[in-house]
Every structure is written in C-alpha cells, then in structure tokens.
Amino acid sequence: MAQKHSTRGAWLIVLASLIAIVICVYDYYSPATGLIGTGGVILVAGAAVLMLLASLVMALMPNRANWIQTFLVVSILLDIIGSSVAGYFLESPVIMAAEALALVGWLMNVIGDAADRSVEIDDVED
C-alpha cells in the first residue's frame, strides 16, 4: 500500500550520484588520473547511475509502497558501501567524498522517514 515517505536527503544523493558520474567520466578519459579506460571506473559509474535513478525515485515519488522504500534504502546503502570500497581501491578520494555525501543524504532520509512515522504514530495515540 502506498504511503507518504520522506524525501529528505534524496536530492543530496542525486547530487552525490551526479558528482560520482562526472568524476568517473573524467577519470575514464584523463591519463592524469591513472584510471584511464579502466573497468573499475565503469563499475563505479554504473553504480552511480543506478543510485541516481533510485534517488530520483526517492525524491520525486514520496507516495510509494513500503516495499519500494525498503528496496530503495537497502539498495542505495549497498551502492554507497560498494562504491566507497571501489573508490578506496581506485585511490580516488573524490569518489569516496561523493559517497560520503550520499551517505549523509541516506541517513537524512532514513532518520527523516523514521521521524515522520513516529509523528504519525504519536498523532494516532493523541
């Protein structure tokens, strides 16, 4: 059943995804990064595109089923963790910073959603 969910932090994840995509494109084509033409960068870019789509859903569809919210929250977290590890082994501080930004957005969303639900429950009890 559709329910209103928090959109807080979603735009931050969108921003982080876009930063990661831009950095990956730059890394992929610039010899100066040491990552030119590498599969690892494509992997992170792909993950960033998926995170962008998920965060756009989060931002633009506040009325979504609980299972979709759960799926988005879990998949974005896994995306952040995986991309952070990849960024670490790519020795790309910017990718890691973008993922840290996404994590902040994710926390804002999760905490915001929990707070909203708490308010709704309080309303019922009142």
Add this chain to the structure above:
Amino acid sequence: MSKINKKAFVLGALGLAAAAAAVTFLPMERATAQDPNNDPPQVWDAFGGNQQAQKYSTATQITPDNVRNLKKAWEMHTGDVSSGAHSTSWGATPLFVNDTVYVGTPMYNIFALEPDSGKVKWKYSASGNDKLENQGLKNRGVAYWAAASPAAGEACQKMVYIGNMQGELHGVDAETGKACAGFGKNGVVDVNAWLTTNAKWKIGLIQPPAVYKDTLILGWAGNDWVYKVENPGTVYGIDARTGALKWTFNILPPDMVNQTGTANVWAGISVDPESGLAFLPTSSPSPNYYGGDRLKEMPYATATVAVNAETGEVKWARQLVHHDIWDVDINSAPTMVDIKKDGQTIPALIQATKMGFLFVFNRLTGEPVYPIEERPYPASDIKGEVATKTQPYVPVPEPTIPDTTPPVSKLGDFLSFGECSRWKARIRDEGRYTPPSTRGSISWPATLGGVEWGGGALDPTTNTYVVNSNMVPQIYTLIPREEANKLYGNALRARGGYAAQQGSAYGFKLDNFLNMWGMPCWAPPYGTLSSYDMNTGKLNWKKPLGVVQKWGFYMPDSWGSITIGAPAITKGGLIFIGASMDSRVRAIDLKTGNVLWKQIVDSPAVAQPAIYTYKGKQYVVFAVGGNGILTPRLADQVVAFALPN
C-alpha cells in the same frame, strides 16, 4: 595504522563478506628550502646514463627534503603510439648531451628537444620505406657520438643513431637532424646485409649501440621460440663516422650454427673507457626450451663476454647459465664499479640476471669478486635432453629472489575454488632450474626475471647498488612434435602461449600462472627494489616496489608490482624509477628505500629516466611508453619534473 595495513585490512574484510570504507588523509609535510647550489654540468649520454651503465647523476638540487615539491616542468607527446595488433613498446631513456634532449620512438623517429621546455628542435624519421605495420614497433632510445677532434664547419661531427626493426641503423647529424651522407648509404647501414647465415628473419635494432671512441658496438634482437635453427648471434663493431664494419664477434661456435641459433645480444652493452673493454650480455640459444640438439658446450651463450671494443677480440667470458633451457638470457648491461675490499680497489662489474643473481667480476680478468658456487640442480625427464648437473650460484650478494617458488596465493586459490593449488600439484616444481617437461614445469624465475633488461644503478661514491626485480613464476610445457602438429598445424605461434620451435622435437607452451579471474596464483610480493653495499656484498634494504593495478583497482603496497625498467640514482640521495604497473614514477630515499614522492604518468615508464642539470635547474625526464607485458596502457609522453622556481 599504516596505509599498507589499512589496505590489507580492507581486503581481509571483503574476504569475510564485510565492507568498510575509509578515507585516507595524506600527511601534509613541511616544504623545505631549495638547495641553492648549482650542480656541475653533467651529460646523460647513453642508455645507462653513461657507457659504464651506472645510471648515476651528480645532481644535488633535488633532495629527500625537497622532493615532495617536485612538479611537472614540461611534457611533450611524440604521437608515436599504437595499440592493438601493432602495439608499440617504448622503453627509451632520453639522452641529455649537446645541450639537447634526444629521444628515439617506437616508430623510429628521433626527437631533439629543448632541455628546459621540451620544444622540438628537429625530428628525424627512420621508419624507412616499409610500412610501419610490417615492423615490430619497439625502441629503447638512441646513441650519441661526438668526434674527439671535430672538423670545423663540417656536418656530422656529432651524431645520433637509431635502429629500427628492419635492421637498419641510421646516423643523423646531432645539430640539424639531417641524415649523415657519409654514414653507410645516405645515412643508413643495413645490418641485415652482414648476417647471411640462416637468416630466418630480419633482425631488430631495438637497443641503441654502445659507443667507445669512434666505434659503435651493436647487438640485435631476434624472433625467439619459433625455429630450432635461427640467425646466429653476432655483435658488430662499426665505424661511428662511416658505418663501415670494423669487426664481427660470432657468439656461437662455427660447428653449431646449423644446430642452433641466436644467443644474440639484445640488451644494453656497457664499456669500460679505461680498459677499452666492451661487456656483452648474451642470450640463450635456440630452440629456447629444448636443448637436445645442442648439447655441445657453447661457452659464450647466456654469458657475460668481455671483448676489445675496437677489435672484437675476446678478453674473457663467463657463462652464467649452463645449457640454458629456460630462456633466461643475460639481459642487462653490466654496471662498472670500483669495489673497495680488503684495502684494495678492484675494477669490477655487476651483472644482474633474470635468475636474480648479482655476479660480480673483476672486469679486467673475469675473476669473481664474490665467490660463485656450482650447485646441483634437477635432471630433465625429457627424452634427448640433458640438463646440466650444476649451475652457477651466487650466495653473496644475496639473490634478489628466493631459491624456491613462492607459495600458492591463498586469496587467488580461495576465489578460484582451489584452481591454483590443483594446478600447482599437477606440474613439476623443484625451484630454480626445474627443467621444462611435458606435464608442465614451474619456471622460477620465469623469462620475465628476476632482474629485467634495465639492470641496476650504482652510486659510485658509496658503491650502493640498487636494482628492481620481479617474482614471477610461469609454467612451461613441452609438446611432442606430433602432438604439436595436430594441435597447431604449421603455426609458428598460436594463441595460448604456443611457440613452434620448428625443426626440434618439441613445441612449447607458456602459461601464466593465473587463476580463472586473472589473479596471480602465487603469493606476493610480485616485485621488489633492493639496495646493496657492493664493498661488502651486504643487502642494505629490500622493499616491495610499485603497486599492482587491475581494472583500475590498486592492490596493497606490500604486494609490489612486476616491473620493467630500471632505477637511476642521484648524488642528492634519491632513486628515481618508473617501471611499475600502476603508471607511476617515484622518488625513493636511497638510504631507507621509502617512497618520498610519486606521480601518475600516462603509462608505465619502462626505462630509467634521464637526469641532468640545465641552466642551474635539475630535471628528471621520463619517456613514458608502456609495454604490453605489464599493462595494455601505452603512451607517447616525454615528461620532465623539476622543483618550482
């Protein structure tokens, strides 16, 4: 926790299906004042820095204290890079001499560059009439010669030489970049014309010649593994002005040339200017992995041979691998060193080898400075093959690699469901000099070394010798001829590492010891950098060098990297080296081996840099070209680093 440990920790965490993310904050270090003194002028006029292959610069401006401030001073791109079927392999060291940087490219162009800006003074093309795609696109730079008594107003009193893979040696006026008409035929010597016996293929002139007075000493590269009988190895003494042949040194005994071939000198040659001796590192004879048809002793094969640089007459020779059936060519120019030992100064040379040994000889007599033992090694189980019972072993200085094959990588084995350990159990592995077999034998070290063709560098003020070394086992399998014909027909080479050794009883297959994911099946480190005190033979330090990079991901520093290329040392107390898979060049503290500075370049820099001081400023210049053996990342970059003004 150190960065190395952090990375190892993360790997371990992944193995336990946990994930962690961490941010590395690089320490900000205090900038130090630049040393104001001006270094004396110094040239870098040969592949090895000088003809003694010491790779040493007297420059002192860049020091361990200020090297962190090193910045890119200039770069240029030659345009000579190609990937795919006709990929380039560029291991050139630029020369700095005649107030000019000269660099040869894998498309056989010479660029003369301004030393402080990289601007092109002139360009010469030696690609010849043949289409480039018909040639192997390989080059290790150029050679330089200057007349001792130059004729005023005449051209070609200073010349630059470049060879190509068609066997042509070009002589070019160092001032103008024009071909020297008096050198060979309109500036070109066709070296193939001198080699008529069993000429199976055109020889390749990858390595620039050595220069002694008015003589060029030239070896050549061949096409290994494909025939039993191939072009017999020769070294030529050539008149530097005219290109006329002065002498020929035949490496193979005359009665063996129809049984074998090669044993050529494809690596650098060094020269002792005082004694006039040239030192030739010779390669293994053909067929490289089956010696049943060439059992007779060939003392100059896989050896260091000292010849008179002006006559080619042999002064002494030392065979460093007997009856070579592993293709462990002697692959680098020996480095001259005057060893202080027992109150005496011994004129010596250091010959690093693919086997990871550092042979140290009196360069005038060939007598070992540090003892060489003949140690027993396993017998061959191949019909017709007779592996020699003993091989030379040098306990001091300590070999750059251990005697036994590294253990199977637990990570590589786990992630391939035991593929690595099952494979290892099937093959023959008795450490060094395990003979090739039909079931597959470990080659430890493999043809990649040990020490590769760059060799080491020497600080002659302290006799500190620094050398990079690989730790790479491969698997060699002999395939009986009938079976090889069934599998591969008449192909000389085929996918999967097959080479025909046509005419011999066995074909050959080389497998990289990698699991299904392309991960090494053996435990790291994969490459090291070692420092030795050559007066005592003691190891000062040994550290992993470089970083393995796969799909862009950097592995832990403690793993090191396979390296191709060599170090260069400065009087300022630094080692500069590229060589590693991660496309970085590094400055390393000569005393401690710690990396003090690193910079990403366009591909692995697979030769030592040139180091020089020009107009009061010290430059470190790398030719960055890459080599497909390391990574597919190739480039055409010449890049200079210097301290900011």
